[in-house]
Amino acid sequence: xxxxxxxxxxxxxxxxxxxxxxxxxxxxxxxxxxxxxxxxxxxxxxxxxxxxxxxxxxxxxxxxxxxxxxxxxxxxxxxxxxxxxxxxxxxxxxxxxxxxxxxxxxxxxxxxxxxxxxxxxxxxxxxxxxxxxxxxxxxxxxxxxxxxxxxxxxxxxxxxxxxxxxxxxxxxxxxxxxxxxxxxxxxxxxxxxxxxxxxxxxxxxxxxxxxxxxxxxxxxxxxxxxxxxxxxxxxxxxxxxxxxxxxxxxxxxxxxxxxxxxxxxxxxxxxxxxxxxxxxxxxxxxxxxxxxxxxxxxxxxxxxxxxxxxxxxxxxxxxxxxxxxxxxxxxxxxxxxxxxxxxxxxxxxxxxxxxxxxxxxxxxxxxxxxxxxxxxxxxxxxxxxxxxxxxxxxxxxxxxxxxxxxxxxxxxxxxxxx
Numbered sequence: 001x002x003x004x005x006x007x008x009x010x011x012x013x014x015x016x017x018x019x020x021x022x023x024x025x026x027x028x029x030x031x032x033x034x035x036x037x038x039x040x041x042x043x044x045x046x047x048x049x050x051x052x053x054x055x056x057x058x059x060x061x062x063x064x065x066x067x068x069x070x071x072x073x074x075x076x077x078x079x080x081x082x083x084x085x086x087x088x089x090x091x092x093x094x095x096x097x098x099x100x101x102x103x104x105x106x107x108x109x110x111x112x113x114x115x116x117x118x119x120x121x122x123x124x125x126x127x128x129x130x131x132x133x134x135x136x137x138x139x140x141x142x143x144x145x146x147x148x149x150x151x152x153x154x155x156x157x158x159x160x161x162x163x164x165x166x167x168x169x170x171x172x173x174x175x176x177x178x179x180x181x182x183x184x185x186x187x188x189x190x191x192x193x194x195x196x197x198x199x200x201x202x203x204x205x206x207x208x209x210x211x212x213x214x215x216x217x218x219x220x221x222x223x224x225x226x227x228x229x230x231x232x233x234x235x236x237x238x239x240x241x242x243x244x245x246x247x248x249x250x251x252x253x254x255x256x257x258x259x260x261x262x263x264x265x266x267x268x269x270x271x272x273x274x275x276x277x278x279x280x281x282x283x284x285x286x287x288x289x290x291x292x293x294x295x296x297x298x299x300x301x302x303x304x305x306x307x308x309x310x311x312x313x314x315x316x317x318x319x320x321x322x323x324x325x326x327x328x329x330x331x332x333x334x335x336x337x338x339x340x341x342x343x344x345x346x347x348x349x350x351x352x353x354x355x356x357x358x359x360x361x362x363x364x365x366x367x368x369x370x371x372x373x374x375x376x377x378x379x380x381x382x383x384x385x386x387x388x389x390x391x392x393x394x395x396x397x398x399x400x401x402x403x404x405x406x407x408x409x410x411x412x413x414x415x416x417x418x
Contacts (some may be wrong), residue, residue: 019136024049027318028177029134034326036297065237065314074415091120093214155295158330182303194287200247204279210271308363323412
């Protein structure tokens with residue numbers, strides 16, 4: 001964690017010019033922490049969350065598991081919080097993909113990726129632990145999450161008036177990190193391009209008799225992809241995308257019947273599925289905000305984009321947004337410039353919207369391609385998978401894109417302090 005470099009006073013931001021972040025999920029919390037650690041006075045930053053509890057801002061444990069690529073890990077290292085996560089962060093060292101019918105007794109690997117030596121493809125971290133760790137770091141920096149509901153805001157040339165259920169305040173920049181149903185995005189009237197997939201993601205922790213060797217497996221099935229991600233030995237995180245009508249039937253099954261259905265889809269790649277923990281579900285959709293910015297406001301993470309979970313890149317995209325915006329804001333403040341400057345916001349949008357659009361298009365295309373059972377199309381996609389599997393150069397390109405190791409990453413995603 002680097003030393004704080006931003007200072008107030010001459011060339012800095014007056015204390016009355018506040019930056020307000022709406023949404024204290026991982027991306028919003030990381031963004032706040034990055035700016036504080038870069039020297040932004042805690043009195044110049046507000047963090048509100050409509051769902052935060054009055055005591056600690058957490059609503060209890062969350063069983064979801066997140067896949068953090070190398071760029072996200074370096075961000076958390078730069079923020080000084082990775083050490084608290086490392087003991088519960090399980091490395092994913094390889095990925096095996098298969099494309100077969102559900103009825104197939106044997107599912108051969110169609111495509112596989114292995115990590116570079118010394119660098120896992122990703123780490124799997126419990127969402128609840130990540131949230132608690134970031135909140136603890138914010139509390140240590142003197143910032144608490146205020147349980148407030150955003151009601152309205154209005155921008156003029158010099159500031160933005162924000163109204164919550166607790167009152168009004170003027171800010172220079174409002175950041176919407178408030179999720180897929182973003183109140184910030186709705187209130188400013190930014191439309192979203194997207195649609196429902198007609199699929200549901202069923203998630204949970206499963207126990208199995210066989211080892212996983214740090215390998216993730218993903219079976220592309222007609223109803224949607226079925227993935228098992230390695231945790232500690234004998235356990236994996238399941239992400240099962242299924243047609244909504246089938247998912248409803250599956251979730252109504254007795255526990256042992258549901259376990260049998262999961263075992264059927266796992267197809268022996270983890271031995272036998274011997275147990276399942278608490279299972280949750282949520283509908284899947286594609287969403288891309290037409291604009292990521294407005295007058296004195298910016299959208300980050302799910303407020304700006306929602307993609308299919310088959311690539312496991314949703315949070316990594318959100319952390320990329322947070323790292324980019326923090327870098328631009330801090331650099332502007334150090335020059336004595338307005339953090340709500342339209343040029344800053346347009347630069348942020350130019351850097352982040354193309355990446356989100358590309359990921360949305362890629363996951364949409366893959367989901368449609370592998371959910372389609374038309375004979376000629378299946379032959380072509382199997383041939384394409386085989387071509388990629390035989391090309392180390394193409395596999396390296398996919399590996400770099402998934403790992404967050406691209407050359408255009410913001411400084412925090414390269415592990416550099418602001």
